[in-house]
Amino acid sequence: MFDAPAAVATADAVETFIARWQHTTGTEKANYQLFLSELCALLELPSPDPASKDNSENAYTFERRVDIQNPDGSENRGFIDLYKRGAFVLEAKQTGKGLETKGWDKAMESAFNQADQYVRALPANEGRPPFIVVTDVGRTLALYSEFSRSGGNYIPFPDPRNYRIKLEDLRQPEVQQRLKALWEAPDTLDPSQYAARVTREVSATLAQLAKALEADGYEVDRVAHFLKRCLFTMFSEDVELLPKGSFTAFLERMKETPEHFTDAIGSLWESMNSGGFSGVLTAKVMRFNGGLFKGIDPIPLTPEQIQLLIDAAKADWRFVEPAIFGTLLERALDPRERHKLGAHYTPRAYVERLVMPTLIEPLRREWDTVKVVAEAYLQKSQTTKANKELRTFHHKLCQIRVLDPACGSANFLYVALEHMKRLEGEVLNRLAELDGGQDSLDAEGLTVSPQQFLGMEINPRAAAIAEIVLWIGYLQWHYRINGKLDLPEPILKDFHNIENRDALIEFERREPLLDDAGKEVTIWDGISMKKSPATGELIPDETARTTVYRYHNPKRTEWPEADYIVGNPPFIGASTMRRALGDGYVDAVRQVFKGTVPESADFVMYWWHIAADAVRNGHAQQFGFITTNSLRQTFNRRVLEPHLNDAKKPLSLTFAIPDHPWVDGNDGAAVRIAMTVGRAGEAPGLLQQVTSESSEENREARGVALSRREGKVFADLSIGADVANAQPLQSNSELSNRGVSLFGKGFIVSQEEARHLGLGATQGLEQHIRHYRNGRDLTQSSRDVMVIDFFGLTADEAKSQYPAAYQWLLERVKPERDNNKRESRKRNWWLFGETNPKLRNQLADLPRYIATVETAKHRLFTFLDADILPDNKLINIALKDAHSFGIISSRVHIKWSLATGSTLEDRPVYPKTQCFETFPFPDLTDEQATQIGQLAEQIDAHRKRQQAEHPTLTLTGMYNVMEKLRAGEELNAKEQTINQQGLVSTLLADHDALDRAVFNAYGWDDLAKALVGLPGATTPLPDKPAAQAEAEEELLMRLVALNKQRAAEEAQGKVRWLRPDYQAPEEAAPAQTELQSTTAEASAPAADKTKATWPKDLATQVTLLRDMLAQSPHSAESLAAQFKRKPLKGVNEVLSALAALGQAQQEGEHWRLVR
Known part of the structure; x- marks a missing residue:
């Protein structure tokens, strides 16, 4: 229980303060600073600091300046009445209107919207405060909170009934303590922390x-x-x-x-x-x-x-x-x-980060429109129509259904319920201002209730708990608002809204799966743990087994009808599904979804597909899911792309956050996830990206700072250039491949061991014991190892021709292969697991080829001699010419590969299909090819020479130092040694020269000036200057346009082969038409369209005008001129209603949107 709070101020001091201010009049400018200063003195709080000329130092001051960005790029200057960094933005009014009257409520709402605009205008490095405070000087203080500080809506604190503090409420010790905490420790007011x-x-x-x-x-x-x-x-x-x-x-x-x-x-x-x-x-x-x-x-x-x-x-x-x-x-x-039980749980703030954009923010946008419509009616004295508008919205709110198809114990559903109850509270308050609202609604039994929150959960115990959670949350809210629970009986209603069933498949029957001996097949239950006798740590208890079943006639589960779908389906990767779920279940699921969800997709993507299908076909308005962070990778994008790219019924991602920290509710493990929200049609989206994270003691959620960008969100969760839809080009086809996969360490031999096996003495063995390189050999120090490669030989041929090497494999590889589950690998034990004949054919007759490590911190390319066999973690490009090597090694291609590829943890991945096959090479003159080729040869020779002279010198070390040199950072002693041994400053100059030459080959010297020499040339740079980010985005947009142009040319039969003798030997003269190296011009503006008809529906009028103002400021005349018959009167009525609620402001003749 809470202890009774202690008073901060003496009773006499409080009475003196109330008496001094309760009858004050005048303007807020004359009184608000004095009022707030005396309030600080009363509550023993520090007074605001004097303002500094350096605005960034004004952390606690009156009249803090903010620069408000308009959509058209112009700025307006605003001043926050009182600002305390990390605590609140305070807007002061002195209305002179009667408390709780319609006019007073509108004035206070307008002040709140003004404060909200100031919050959004604060510099990003200051973050958003958890509170907005609106004061009617000497009379009230209204508190609004947003504890996640992630850009969401500020809501009445602690609830819509109790968020306003009247002057006389200062007599209450709990109110004094609340205000003191607001100033000094605002996060302690977050109820979720105590709860x-x-x-x-x-x-x-x-x-x-x-x-x-x-x-x-x-x-x-x-x-x-x-x-x-x-x-x-x-x-x-x-x-x-x-x-x-x-x-x-x-x-x-x-x-x-x-x-x-x-x-x-x-x-x-x-x-x-x-x-x-x-x-x-x-x-x-x-x-x-x-x-x-x-x-x-x-x-x-x-x-x-x-x-x-x-x-x-x-x-x-x-x-x-x-x-x-x-x-x-x-x-x-x-x-x-x-x-x-002692492990971490999914923090509420993280749940809200998805629930808000999926469900609450769309409803609040609609609520903003409804308030303007009601205000417009009130301004015309049409109270009945205003009342009807509010009641219609409330009725809709009480009919909305929210589904979590993997609800667990209902944390997402509860958060959705609470926020809908908060919104309902605001609607009821507005109705009460008109005619008493709530009493009549109570008589109708109309309220947001657990009945509207639907769940599907396969775990029966979790499903039963989910029902209790929703009822406790619902009853808590009513008690908090009313101070008592005067509810109709029965108190609990059995709505059957939480269903204990599988969300993916239904079936006629199932039976235990039997092994060859007729025994039931079982797997670990995925839950039970035991202490390891060796380490004392928890490990899976393999004695806890669950039966694997065979499913008869499985079919897709029909989900309950819902308006919004939200949740956190299971985190199981495609490769671990069988181990976690059993063969029978996985086979049944894949059978049901064959042709729609590829087998390579993660388990969560089945939920994503079903929800996207429902939204696109009009069965739900919007959905939002937590997914694995690999959502952006190719095998999962195959689920997204058919929905996003459908010509007739496209889906748009309206919100996304990749690579967000998360706590797995199943085991409390810290993981990285992606959040996505989808709705039908073509729509812009908001992409937020994690810029920094911090941990605070006694807080489950990590403090996450997020950047915001608006535009089209693509399947790879990028925004801007549509690199995800870049087309593979024929010109680049059949040239790239990964290396061989050994599936047996026994294939690897040292050079000394190779000589003992006959290399150099046995004729022909040099074709079958070859040099071998993997990723670490390239980026770190080479092992100089070799492999026994009997590709092309039968076991008998290998045995008879090279008996020593054959016995080496017989003793070291065959025992391991005898236990391999794949029959072909067991049978062909003397051969690599993946021999990759296609790569061998591509590299035939080449003296050298280009290689890169598939997953590495720095995207680097190197020439390898033809006698070196590459590992499967190397991506290999069958080109020998130096100018191709130079283009691939340039900043242009590396930026493309970082944008089109994916990441593993924090390391870039180079999938050849996305990174190489889509990349549009420039058309080179002979002079450009020679220049680029010479620079590329210099870079390759430089690195190999310095590494030969200094065996401990690595490419990763050299390029780490190069990045620091690019950034102008001081080198430590170890890095100075690397710089000296690797001559990295010289290498850097060569790279810059290469980058300039390649930019010139494309005709993009303007981008060379903007990018050459900057950090992030070979590895991702998360915190880059805006100018660099803009130039890189422009580069990608040009490459996308060039890719599109080349694909169109190829569709007409014009292919610019990179290696025509191999790719198209039948063509006597490959097409080498020179491409004009100029930046793409913007398309001509579309012809004027017929003016739109001014809609009769007031809500549509409000939405239209608000959308127009969101693009740029307008005069009433210019807005009206967009419509037939120039409805200036109607436009002015809507603008007046927007202004009354603080959603728009007039400055001279022009109007601009506030929120």
Whole structure:
């Protein structure tokens, strides 16, 4: 329970302050600074600092300047009345209007919108404060919070009923403490922080009791049902659905007479189920029903066990956080999950980061429109129409259905419920201003309720907990708003909104899968753990098995109808699905989704596909999912692209965050994820990217700073140039391939071992013992190893011609291959697992070829001699000429590869299909080819020479130093040694010269001036200057345009072969038409279209004008001129309503959008 808060100010000081300010008049400019300064003195807070000329130093000051960017690039200057960095933006008014009147409410809302605009105009490096404060000087302070600080909506704090603090409320110690915390420690006001601590403590107590009862021999499910009823009874007494403290007092009595416990608690629960007088509590109790108290089966408890219930009951259940309670309760009640109880859980702030753009922000945008429409009616004295508009929106809000098709214990659904209740509270407040609102709505039984929040969950225990979580959250909210729960009976309703079933497939029947011996096939249950006898750490308990089934006639599950879909489906990669789920289930799922979801896709992508399909076909408005971070990679993009690129029914990504930190709700592990939100049609999106992360003590969520960019969001979660849809070019085809895969370390031999096996003495063996290189050989230090390569020989031929080498493989490779699951590898044990004949054919007759490490920090290319066999982690390009090597090694191609490729952890990956086959090479003159070729040869020779002279010198080390030189950073002693040994400054100059030559070959000397010499030439640079980012984006856009142009040429039969003698030997003269090296010109502006008709619907009018103002400021005349018959009167009416609510401002003749 909370301790009673202590007063900050003396009673006399508070009364003096109230008396001084309660009758004040005048303008806010004359009074607000004095009012706020005296408020600070009253609450023992520091006064604001004097303003500094350096605006960045004004962290706590009056009249803090902000520069507001308009959509057309112009700026407006604004001044925050009082700003405290990391705490609040405060906007002051002195309205002179009666409190709670319509005019006063509109003035305060306008002030809030102004403050919200100031927040969004703050410099990005200062971050957004958690609070907006709006004060009517000397009368009220209104608080709005946004604790995630990620750009979301500020909402009334602590709720829509109690967010306004009147002057006389300062007499309350809790109000004084709230305001003091607002100034000094605003994050301590985040209710989720206190709630999380309470929830953890309660869950730990329940887990201790559950463990004790299981030790007494009670079945897990019986214990779980018993404890769920206990905890809901504890909650009921704290929110006064039962007499306050009555259940805790009952438990205290039962501790003295534990032999009566089962009869007594059974009687209480029967009374709660049916309603009526409870002899146990000696009080009348409400009828709960809802299925929770049916089939009760109390468990006898010892005094010690009853004490654990008492400990749990003494927690303040009003403040248990439903968003995490379900997860912790699930862990507490399941013995297989209990080891995770101390692990991390998915923080509420992370859940909100997806729920808000998926569901709440679209509803709030609609609510903003409804408020303007109602205001326009009110300005014309059409109160009935305004009332109807508000009621219609409220009715819609109460009909919206939200589905989480993998709901777990309902944390996403609960957060959605709470935010919809908050929005509902604002709607009801606005209705109350007109005609009393809530009373009549209560009579209609119209309210946002758990019935609207639908879930599918395959785990029956989690599904049951999900229902309790939603009801606790719903009842908590009503109690918080009203201070009591005067609800119609039964309190709990069995809506069947949480379904315990599989979200992907249904089937007629299933039967255990049998092995060859007729025994049931089992796999680890994926949950149970045990302590390792060697390390003491938790490892999978392989004795905990679950049966693998065969599914008959599987078909796709039909999801419940919903308006919005949101959730966090399971994180299982494609390669681990069989191990985690069993062959039978995976085969059934892949059979059902064959042709729509490729087998290479991660498990979560099945949910993504179903939701996208529902949205595109009009069955839902929008969906948002947490997915694995590999969403951007090719094997998962194959799921996104058909939806995003469909010509008739396209899907748009309206919101995305790649590479976001996350806490897996299953095991508490820290992972990286992607968030995506999709809606039907062509629409712009918001891409947020993590720019920094920080951990704070006692906070589950990492502090995540996010950058924002708006535009078209592509399947690879980039924005701007559409590199994801770049087409593979015939000119680059059949030239790139990965190396061979050994599948056996025994193939590798040292040069000394190779000589012992006959190399140099046995004729022909030099064709079968070859030099071998992998990624580390290129980027670090080469091992100078060789491999035994019997490609082209049968086992008998190898044995008879090269018996020593054959025996080497027989002893070292065959034993391992005998256990290989793939029959072909077991049978052909003397050959590499993947011999790659296509690569061998590509490299035939070449003296050298180009190679790069598929996954590496720096994207580097090198020439390898033809006698070197490359490993499968090398991507190899079958070109021998130096100018091709130079173009591929240039900043132009490397930037393309970083944009079109993917990442593994923080290292770039070079998928050849995306990075090489789509890349448009320039057309070179002989002079350009010679210049680029000479520079490329210099770079390759320089690196090999310096590494030969200094065996410990690595390419990674050299290019790490080069990046520091580009950035102008000081080198440490080790780096100075590398610079001297590698002559890195000279190498850097050669690279810059190469980059300039390649830019010149494209005709893009302007980009050479903007980019050559800057950091990020070979490796991603996350925090780059805006000018560099803009130039790189321009480079990508030009390359995309060139790719499109080349693809169009190829469709007409004109192919610019890179190696025509190999790629198209039948063509006597390959097409080498010179491409004009100029930047693409913008397309001519479209011809004027027929003017639109001014819509009759007021809501559509508001939306149209707001969208137009979002593009650039307009006068009323220019807005009206966009429509037939120039509806100036209608335009002015909408502008007046927008201005009254602070959503638009007039400056001279022009209007601009505030939000």
